[in-house]
Amino acid sequence: MVQVQEMGPSSLVVCEVDESLKEKLKKFRFRKETNNAAILMKIDMEKQLVILEEEYEDISLDDLRNELPERQPRFIVYSYKYIHTDGRVSYPLCFIFSSPVGE
Template identity: 70%
Template sequence: MGQSSQSLPSDSLVVCDVDPALTEKLRKFRFRKETNNAAILMKIDKERQLVVLEEEFQDISPEELKSELPERQPRYPSAVGYKYVHDDGRISYPLCFIFSSPVERGGA
């Protein structure tokens, strides 16, 4: 039996790079010493096909972060660092990536 291969048209898949400045900011964010909740919102610059920094937040609650997300545009992803207290009293500071894709609502 011969080997089968499927090829996709070159314009069917678009991959974005990450802005080097954002990569450095995320590295620093990951190893930050602060213990407050913080977030970095990222977006895609369609013209440059680049994931870029949109905004950075310090001392932000999950509810406040939710209100900062655009209602009609996805974010790819947002980085969130927060203080988590375990049941046994230990404290950790996980880093989460959240993809936000607003739900399209039917209109008139």
């Protein structure tokens, strides 16, 4: 569930996550690919649902930043290749909330 604060301090809208998006996120968590990838999500205010906007494969953080809308907040799940100082490789999963200044 995602809570979204609306205009006044007393009004709070709770959004559910779309069922097909939940499944996609579960699969993304256990993906076998070794490239950087992202799932971009947004809130459908009419349906009060967090929905999939776009999926990206082999995308850098800089390229992902360029894909974000300038005036609307987004949720991002990002998986990337990380090489530890001892040579081990892992693929951390990051949850990012992006909100343009003033939004």
